[in-house]
Amino acid sequence: MRFKSLPSILRPQKGFGLLETVVAIFIITVGLIGGLSLAISSTTAARNVRERFIAYSLAQEGLELVRNYRDSVWLTEQDGFAPGQTMENNGEYALDYTGLIEERGAAGDYDLHYENGLYRHDAGALTKYSRSITLQTQGNSKVVISQVSWANHELSLELHLYNWRDF
DSSP states (O other), X not given: OOOOOOOTTTSOOOSOOHHHHHHHHHXXXXXXXXXXXXXXXXXXXXXXXXXXXXXXXXXXXXXXXXXXXXXHXXXXXXXXXOTTSTTOSSEEEEEOTTOOEEEOOTTSOOEEEEEXXXXXXXXXXXXXXXXXXXXXXXXXXXXXXXXXXXXXXXEXXXXXXXXXXXX
């Protein structure tokens, strides 16, 4: 006994239907959008980390510049931050590795410039960073606050310098 062939409507179809194609395109699109948004957010996070690292390094450099100034004054057998010295007064200063020490006050220009791999206050290409060093006398110590600002962000580091030669 032979079976009759099935009508063409009931036979298995070859190829993909419209619904299957739409679902496959939707799944691929969701995967691509997820991957692209992950790449964009990781790029943004990496840029933020880089900016914070540079700001932290600049703030730390500001503290080290003040410490170096104090120590170099002591090496010449003077009191650290002695009267007549550039950084004797409480106030806001601009310092950089070139030896620039200027008291600029609250309204001063503290923008940093970049030249030959180094940041400074007076030459080079202008950057988004600015750094001010604030000195305050507190008892027998100087409180040094190095504040770096950039693009609506701010980072401050604080250091207490004592006159250890008098102890």
